[in-house]
Amino acid sequence: FPRSEIPSVAALQRHLENSWMQGFDPEGASHYGMKVSGGRDWIGAAEVACLLNYFSVHASVVQFIKSPASKAVLGPFVYYYFSQKESMPASDILQMAQQLSASEVPVAGIHEGSQSRCPLYLQWEGHSVTIVGVELIIPGAKAGQVQAGALMDPNNIELLL
Numbered sequence: 001f002p003r004s005e006i007p008s009v010a011a012l013q014r015h016l017e018n019s020w021m022q023g024f025d026p027e028g029a030s031h032y033g034m035k036v037s038g039g040r041d042w043i044g045a046a047e048v049a050c051l052l053n054y055f056s057v058h059a060s061v062v063q064f065i066k067s068p069a070s071k072a073v074l075g076p077f078v079y080y081y082f083s084q085k086e087s088m089p090a091s092d093i094l095q096m097a098q099q100l101s102a103s104e105v106p107v108a109g110i111h112e113g114s115q116s117r118c119p120l121y122l123q124w125e126g127h128s129v130t131i132v133g134v135e136l137i138i139p140g141a142k143a144g145q146v147q148a149g150a151l152m153d154p155n156n157i158e159l160l161l
Helices: 009-021 026-031 045-054 068-083 090-098
Strands: 120-124 127-131 151-153 156-159
Touching: 009 026, 009 045, 026 045, 045 120, 068 090
Parallel strands: none
Antiparallel strands: 120 127, 127 151, 151 156
């Protein structure tokens, strides 16, 4: 993106307030008292989703709480998100993931999945992270039989999974 096309923090704050005035995310609007402009409050995934929806970009919030059971669902959720068709809603993908533990993600066969899925934006242990794909490594598989992907933390540029 050219620098002039990236909205400033102040512009994003105004857009968030405008979205609230139009009825997006009433809970978030109430939490922030309908005002974030000029403030230094941190916003969360719900506010990011609100902004995306305000800009007509479909976004869903899927919450993973800090517990071993919830953490075990995150890996399968990410796998299924990128291996299913774009039209499958996040709620259906979450149901699929909840039926498995992280160690039970199916490895039989290669799934083409979606080549045009939007990245996943997560808040994880106090950091915002973006997942742009998934790689499933199958023991004994031939080279090229896996999906490419990466997970990056912009605060600490390194592979996290």
